[in-house]
Amino acid sequence: MSSISQVNADVLQQAQQRIQQDLLTALAAFAIPEPLKAAVHHAVMLGGKRVRPALCYAAASLRPNHHFAAARRAAVAVELIHCYSLAHDDLPCMDNDLLRRGQPTCHVAFGEDTALLAGDILQSMAFEILGSRLFDEQGQGTEAAIVLKQMQILATASSKMVCGQVLDLQAEGKQVDQAELENIHRNKTGALIQAAIMMGAVTIFAGTDQAIPRLRQFGQAIGLAFQVQDDILDITASTEILGKTAGKDEQVQKSTYPALMGLAQAQAYAQNLHDQAFEALAYFGEDAKELVEISRFLLARKS
Numbered sequence: 001m002s003s004i005s006q007v008n009a010d011v012l013q014q015a016q017q018r019i020q021q022d023l024l025t026a027l028a029a030f031a032i033p034e035p036l037k038a039a040v041h042h043a044v045m046l047g048g049k050r051v052r053p054a055l056c057y058a059a060a061s062l063r064p065n066h067h068f069a070a071a072r073r074a075a076v077a078v079e080l081i082h083c084y085s086l087a088h089d090d091l092p093c094m095d096n097d098l099l100r101r102g103q104p105t106c107h108v109a110f111g112e113d114t115a116l117l118a119g120d121i122l123q124s125m126a127f128e129i130l131g132s133r134l135f136d137e138q139g140q141g142t143e144a145a146i147v148l149k150q151m152q153i154l155a156t157a158s159s160k161m162v163c164g165q166v167l168d169l170q171a172e173g174k175q176v177d178q179a180e181l182e183n184i185h186r187n188k189t190g191a192l193i194q195a196a197i198m199m200g201a202v203t204i205f206a207g208t209d210q211a212i213p214r215l216r217q218f219g220q221a222i223g224l225a226f227q228v229q230d231d232i233l234d235i236t237a238s239t240e241i242l243g244k245t246a247g248k249d250e251q252v253q254k255s256t257y258p259a260l261m262g263l264a265q266a267q268a269y270a271q272n273l274h275d276q277a278f279e280a281l282a283y284f285g286e287d288a289k290e291l292v293e294i295s296r297f298l299l300a301r302k303s
Contacts, residue, residue, distance in 0.1 A: 011293045015054035019075055020045070026076045026129050032121065039110040039118040043087045044080065047101045051226070051298065052078045052196035058290035059200030059215060067203040069135040070142040074150050074199035076134075077126040081158055082192060084122035087115050089165070099239070123158070127151060142203075149207075150199045157195035164188025171255040181255055182224065189230070190223025197222075211283070218280040222295055225273035229301065231256040232266055237302060274299045 023044055032040060053075035060071035090097040090105040091112060097105050107115035130151050136142070164187030171184060197219040198212075205211045235258055257266040277295050281288040 011058075011290050012049070012051075012054050012297055015057050015294075016050045018057065018072075019050045019053040019079060022072055022076050022135070023079065026080075026125070026134060029129075029132075029134065030125060035110055035114055036117055036121065039106055039114045040122060042103075042109055043106045043115075043118050043122065044083045046103050048083075049301075049303075050079065051294070052082055052193060054294055055193065055219075055222075055291070056196040056200040058294055059197045060203050061290060062201070062211070062284055062287050063204040065204050067142050067146060069137070069140060070146055070150065070203045071200045072135045073129050073132065074154075074203075075196070077130045077150075077154055078192065078196045078199060080122045080126040080129070081154065081161075084119040084126075085161060085165075085192075087119040087122070091115060094165075094169075102240075126154065130154065146202055149202045153195050153198050153202070157191040160187040160191035161189075164191065168254070173253040174255065176255045176260075178260060181257065181260060184255070185227040186220065186224055189227040190220060193223035193226055194219030214280050214283045218277050218291070221273045221277035221280065222298065225270050225277065226298060228257045228266055228270040228273065229298065231258055232263065232270065233301075233303065235263070270299065 027041065027044065056071060056075040056078060060068060060074075065071065086100060087106040089095050090100055091107055098108055099105060103109075105115070106118055109115075110118070131147060133141070164184050167180075167184040168188050171180070176184075194216065197215055201212060201215045205215075234256070257269065260266075261269065274295060278292065281291055281295075284291075
């Protein structure tokens with residue numbers, strides 16, 4: 001019998017394989033001039049955990065789904081938004097990072113101007129994909145109301161993410177309390193993770209279904225837990241394992257959970273948030289197995 005860690009890895013691996021192919025298909029649908037095309041490919045295709053697409057797929061699989069093509073488009077769209085945010089975050093005017101996913105960051109490889117434009121076009125591409133018929137089988141279609149709701153969810157989360165990034169920059173070198181820190185990260189990191197879940201959920205659940213608030217609660221908890229774990233790994237993992245510069249948070253004096261409450265308490269808080277996430281998923285019973293497994297994997301991750 002497989003261990004939990006093996007099962008989790010399998011679920012995430014399957015999602016990674018699916019999203020890699022779907023991302024390639026999506027990128028091929030756009031006519032982009034060089035060197036922008038190469039920069040976009042660099043920003044999107046060089047690996048990553050693909051957590052957001054995995055959560056989108058898993059949420060859409062909670063019930064039999066006649067609109068799974070819409071979930072696939074949502075998974076692509078949310079990952080494109082995530083990749084744009086990384087390309088922009090790494091720029092010298094932001095975090096000034098040289099390494100991402102074990103590779104030179106987009107601006108190091110292609111220059112600041114091209115990296116900036118790569119992020120810009122990834123935003124537009126995300127919404128164009130959502131409104132397309134990509135992945136639809138012949139005669140299949142998606143209700144316009146579902147597509148509109150997905151666009152609203154992603155647009156709102158994208159705005160929150162940018163607001164969170166501003167608050168994060170403003171908090172550098174300062175001591176903020178836990179409420180302020182959570183406000184930063186529920187927006188900067190948590191909003192897009194929650195959006196991935198909800199964009200999958202709306203393909204199978206009506207807005208009045210009790211499943212929606214349960215999944216929203218799950219997304220809020222797991223989204224914040226992801227950031228707490230990121231803060232922990234920044235000081236406990238190596239650059240080689242992380243694929244990005246370890247210890248960068250301390251170098252630029254970012255406000256983090258270990259800095260605020262100490263490493264042990266931050267680890268306990270991450271566990272508490274995961275417990276909240278599992279409690280929200282209990283509503284779905286065995287149907288939520290994939291979401292549970294992904295959540296357990298995230299708590300145990302080392303990078």
